[in-house]
Amino acid sequence: MTKPVGMEVAVAAAEAVALCNIDVAACYPITPNTHIAEHLADIIADGRIDAEYITVESEHSALSAVMGASGTGARTFTATSSQGLMYMHEILPITPAMRLPVVMGLGNRAVSGPINIWNDHSDIIMQRDSGWLSIFADNGQEAVDMFIQAFKIAEHPDVLLPINVNMDGFQLTHVVEPIVFPTQAQVNKFLPPYKPFASLHPDHPLSMGTLGLPEIYTEAVKARDVATVNAKKVIVQIWQEWEKQFGRKYEPVMTYKTAGAEILILTMGSMGETAEVAVDALRKKGVKVGLLKLKLWRPFPFDEIRKAVRGAKTLVVTDRALSYGGPGGPVCSEIRAALYDQPNRPEIVNYIIGLGGRDVRVEDFMKMIEGAPKAKKSGDAYQIYGVRE
Amino acid sequence: MSTLTVTPNYATGVVSNFDLFAGKLVDREEYFSCGHRACQGCGEALAIRLMCKALGKETVIANATGCMEVISTLYPTTAWKLPWIHVAFPNAAAVGSGVEAGLKVMRRKGRIPDRYVKTVAIGGDGGTVDIGLQALSGAMERGHDMLYVCFDNEAYMNTGIQRSSATPFGASTTTAPAGAASPGNRTWKKNVPEIMVAHNVPYVATACHSYPIDFMNKVKKARAVKGPAYIHCLAVCPTGWRAESKDCIKLGRLAVETGIFPLYEVENGKYRLTVEKPEKLRPVTDYMKMQGRFRHLGKEEIGYFQDRVNLEFAKLMNKVECIESWDELKG
Numbered sequence: 001m002t003k004p005v006g007m008e009v010a011v012a013a014a015e016a017v018a019l020c021n022i023d024v025a026a027c028y029p030i031t032p033n034t035h036i037a038e039h040l041a042d043i044i045a046d047g048r049i050d051a052e053y054i055t056v057e058s059e060h061s062a063l064s065a066v067m068g069a070s071g072t073g074a075r076t077f078t079a080t081s082s083q084g085l086m087y088m089h090e091i092l093p094i095t096p097a098m099r100l101p102v103v104m105g106l107g108n109r110a111v112s113g114p115i116n117i118w119n120d121h122s123d124i125i126m127q128r129d130s131g132w133l134s135i136f137a138d139n140g141q142e143a144v145d146m147f148i149q150a151f152k153i154a155e156h157p158d159v160l161l162p163i164n165v166n167m168d169g170f171q172l173t174h175v176v177e178p179i180v181f182p183t184q185a186q187v188n189k190f191l192p193p194y195k196p197f198a199s200l201h202p203d204h205p206l207s208m209g210t211l212g213l214p215e216i217y218t219e220a221v222k223a224r225d226v227a228t229v230n231a232k233k234v235i236v237q238i239w240q241e242w243e244k245q246f247g248r249k250y251e252p253v254m255t256y257k258t259a260g261a262e263i264l265i266l267t268m269g270s271m272g273e274t275a276e277v278a279v280d281a282l283r284k285k286g287v288k289v290g291l292l293k294l295k296l297w298r299p300f301p302f303d304e305i306r307k308a309v310r311g312a313k314t315l316v317v318t319d320r321a322l323s324y325g326g327p328g329g330p331v332c333s334e335i336r337a338a339l340y341d342q343p344n345r346p347e348i349v350n351y352i353i354g355l356g357g358r359d360v361r362v363e364d365f366m367k368m369i370e371g372a373p374k375a376k377k378s379g380d381a382y383q384i385y386g387v388r389e
Numbered sequence: 390m391s392t393l394t395v396t397p398n399y400a401t402g403v404v405s406n407f408d409l410f411a412g413k414l415v416d417r418e419e420y421f422s423c424g425h426r427a428c429q430g431c432g433e434a435l436a437i438r439l440m441c442k443a444l445g446k447e448t449v450i451a452n453a454t455g456c457m458e459v460i461s462t463l464y465p466t467t468a469w470k471l472p473w474i475h476v477a478f479p480n481a482a483a484v485g486s487g488v489e490a491g492l493k494v495m496r497r498k499g500r501i502p503d504r505y506v507k508t509v510a511i512g513g514d515g516g517t518v519d520i521g522l523q524a525l526s527g528a529m530e531r532g533h534d535m536l537y538v539c540f541d542n543e544a545y546m547n548t549g550i551q552r553s554s555a556t557p558f559g560a561s562t563t564t565a566p567a568g569a570a571s572p573g574n575r576t577w578k579k580n581v582p583e584i585m586v587a588h589n590v591p592y593v594a595t596a597c598h599s600y601p602i603d604f605m606n607k608v609k610k611a612r613a614v615k616g617p618a619y620i621h622c623l624a625v626c627p628t629g630w631r632a633e634s635k636d637c638i639k640l641g642r643l644a645v646e647t648g649i650f651p652l653y654e655v656e657n658g659k660y661r662l663t664v665e666k667p668e669k670l671r672p673v674t675d676y677m678k679m680q681g682r683f684r685h686l687g688k689e690e691i692g693y694f695q696d697r698v699n700l701e702f703a704k705l706m707n708k709v710e711c712i713e714s715w716d717e718l719k720g
Contacts, residue, residue, distance in 0.1 A: 026490075050494065051494060054486055056483065058527070060483070060523075061524050064477070064524065068485060068491065069491035072487075074491040200474055202447050202472060209462075209475035210463070210465075
């Protein structure tokens with residue numbers, strides 16, 4: 001294992017993608033993912049990996065192009081954020097339908113309007129039902145690890161689904177962190193070459209992306225759902241393999257100081273580390289609080305959530321996106337659904353935080369945790385935290 | 390490692406020693422098989438069959454959503470004996486870009502057999518000149534080694550004859566219908582071949598299934614270009630044009646003989662008519678009277694149509710006669 005190096009996380013993400021020896025990348029610039037696209041272009045231009053880099057004219061074409069390339073059996077990558085992801089929206093559900101294991105890097109950013117380039121999760125949340133696997137990194141090391149894991153997960157013969165690796169824009173993509181890189185030999189050992197189930201070549205002509213009539217559409221949806229649900233087992237298994245080879249642990253729901261916790265707070269993405277500091281401070285004050293960090297967004301880890309909250313009286317769920325006029329934050333909706341028919345479920349408080357780059361500090365997490373009983377009493381399904389009035 | 394080769398998307402498309410081929414030399418193999426669900430007299434299905442014969446086996450097709458995808462690939466059947474991919478409506482050129490890049494890099498890395506395979510993207514007029522124009526422009530500008538063929542039946546026929554920017558002036562469509570206050574479509578057909586010429590695409594041509602050898606020659610020529618190429622093929626749609634199925638071939642010929650859809654090619658900047666200019670163009674009414682989509686037009690509109698056809702034809706002839714090839718310009 002090599003020594004940690006200080007590197008901007010977006011740049012490190014591109015280095016991780018290069019370690020996976022991709023064949024084709026197609027990226028369109030958008031803040032804050034641009035540094036991934038730029039650094040990957042640098043790596044290819046310098047001849048460090050042998051790959052084609054398509055400078056597409058839009059995100060819509062970026063995803064279309066990597067799907068075409070993936071159809072030929074190539075290992076493919078694209079990256080985007082916010083409006084770019086929204087522009088891909090038409091194509092996003094077709095990638096998993098065609099079982100093309102495209103890997104996408106997302107520098108999560110708020111969706112317009114008002115136009116805002118800073119971080120929240122509204123971009124990926126709006127694409128929730130597109131059928132992509134979706135994982136979240138807390139820090140730079142996790143981002144690097146997850147990109148390498150992502151190719152193995154997506155290309156696994158029992159999965160064959162596209163996956164996006166989520167990194168909070170700026171708050172993660174643009175910070176310099178100490179990162180341990182695996183060697184090329186270690187990556188080669190972990191990640192086998194991609195063996196496509198089917199590919200576009202005159203030696204074995206086939207039709208990809210055909211028309212599904214009502215007689216077959218439902219079955220196609222069912223097949224896709226089964227594949228997505230089953231992917232969790234493979235993801236967990238690949239994370240265990242990673243831990244065995246590299247010593248860093250990944251689980252669908254990571255826990256921090258949850259032993260004996262009466263109050264749990266749940267985060268997804270880079271705010272987990274801020275929340276850890278808040279939990280440390282509150283524990284020192286004698287508050288029995290612990291932290292849950294959601295790493296796997298799709299497929300959603302229902303069983304792991306049920307297990308993780310066992311014994312807690314209150315669960316504070318933080319969300320970085322909102323479903324307007326809906327039941328609250330999208331993460332919280334899933335958790336409420338997971339716990340609805342559970343006996344002895346904790347009381348749930350939902351805070352919408354960190355929208356459009358609004359900073360959430362350690363003391364904010366402490367306030368949210370300490371204010372949970374009052375928030376519960378209000379009867380509101382959710383609270384938008386820190387609104388300036 | 391990738392070899393550093395500078396391949397400008399011009400001057401690489403010179404196809405010298407190109408032999409014309411006769412009908413008896415046409416490939417007997419069918420790559421677009423019968424049994425698909427196209428309408429009777431569908432010009433587009435015929436054009437695709439001819440295109441595939443000219444392209445041959447070593448080809449991958451990227452197809453935009455449209456009639457051809459719908460009629461040929463009802464799961465679990467397919468009419469395609471060539472490797473074929475469809476993703477969505479606006480992105481055939483982008484998907485083709487990726488296929489081309491994938492085949493290139495996979496061959497370079499020794500992961501597929503070391504043979505040249507041509508990437509061909511196809512779409513209807515809607516998928517090409519309207520919603521797909523951005524992806525087409527991007528792919529052609531980037532210089533992918535890819536042929537794009539637009540099968541232009543002059544409206545959104547798959548969804549029910551809605552007007553596109555390729556719909557001719559005066560045609561009645563379901564979204565630009567003729568009525569007491571409207572002559573039908575009010576705009577002149579967008580000249581997308583000319584937009585492709587402006588992209589410095591080394592080979593641009595117009596074609597029609599009613600001139601099968603001419604069309605197949607152009608496909609062969611375009612296939613030989615190591616870079617982007619574009620063919621705009623008029624595809625008669627009896628259903629959408631409100632014409633008789635038996636008149637499909639005749640209508641294609643009349644479109645050419647009236648000068649409404651001249652057949653030409655632009656090779657490295659040089660314009661050339663590929664079907665000889667008749668002594669005198671036939672009147673546009675010979676073409677229009679066989680189609681219900683024009684039946685509402687009065688003398689005034691037909692007069693405008695004829696004048697505009699004359700002007701557009703003169704503009705083309707001016708290019709044919711005056712514009713020199715890039716090589717000639719270089720001296």
